[in-house]
Amino acid sequence: MASTRRRWLAGCGAAAWCLAAAPAWAQFVELIERTKPSILIVGTYKATNSPRFNLRGTGFVVGDGNLAITNAHVLPTSGEPSDGSDLVVQVRQGRELQMRTVTVLEIDRLRDLALLRFSGEPAPALALADSDAVKEGQTIAYTGFPIGGALGFSPVTHRGMVSSITPIVLPAANDQRLSARSIRSARDGSFDIFQLDGTAYPGNSGGPVFDPASGAVVAVINMVYVRGTRESALSQPSGITYAIPANFIVPLLQRHQGQPR
Structure with a gap:
């Protein structure tokens, strides 16, 4: 009798969770379509x-x-x-x-x-969120065209979470020489990036990472420079995905928003 009651309570708990989760899931489905x-x-x-x-x-x-x-x-x-x-x-x-x-x-x-x-x-x-407010463990979603469009030109959306927030310095493109300027730039140019637990691919580069509740962008997927810097010693890439916080977009927009088309 006791075991039957426990099963009944467990079933009620699962049903209640499903009922509570259903609206959030339906909103996420609608959000993907709008995005x-x-x-x-x-x-x-x-x-x-x-x-x-x-x-x-x-x-x-x-x-x-x-x-x-x-x-x-x-x-x-x-x-x-x-x-x-x-x-x-x-x-x-x-x-x-x-x-x-x-x-x-x-x-x-x-x-x-x-x-x-x-x-x-x-x-x-897409709206931009305050990426300084992002916390480790926060749920995110990201959309792009993985594997360079090999899967077709339909946007693909994945869910994940922010696994870590860690500092990085991205390498200068096509510049293999060390100079006082490049060393100073590396020292002064450190900034935080987001590590995500979902796997993205080079075709995802430049795609938005967004809050699955609001759709506001919190970061930009980066699959080349960051991975090359953080994982260059690995013969096989890990499943870690990296992203550049969205607050770095704001100065770019401020300098060009409202200019004649």
Whole structure:
């Protein structure tokens, strides 16, 4: 009799938890659907290439709806061989993807961030959260195009948590020389990053990490510079994902928000 009562109470507890969790889960499903039009495919395009479009990473819409954030390393560099391809983003409009031309407004090499302006009609912008308020153990979600679009050009969303908040210095791109300036930059350029317990891939680079309750962006996925710095001694990459806090986006927006298109 006692064991029957315990099973009954356990069943009631599970049912109550399910009833309580159902609204939150339904809200998260709706949030993913609302977020998709704000997720951009960043790549290069040339009509004579095969394929014509080459995915380089993920971006997301901010500010006035024609601004976007991605990782700086997602963009072609001056030292990279060029075939004349144009930098573009693909914006989701309903079930269709529209290709838009891009202007690079500013690059923050220290934190591997880039602010872009894309042409055409604005897309829904994601709000930015105060990343200084993020705590270890906090639940997050992130969206992007893993494995460089090998799984298709539909945004993929994962859930996880902030496993750790730890300081890092990102390496300067294409600069292998030590100088007084680079050493001083490394000393002064340390900042906190988020380690996440979910696994992301290079195609996720530049994608948003957001609060699954509000949808506000707390960080930007970084899968190249940070991993190369933190895990260069590993022959096999771990499942750790790194992200740059969203507060570093704010100065970029403040310098360019409201400028003529």
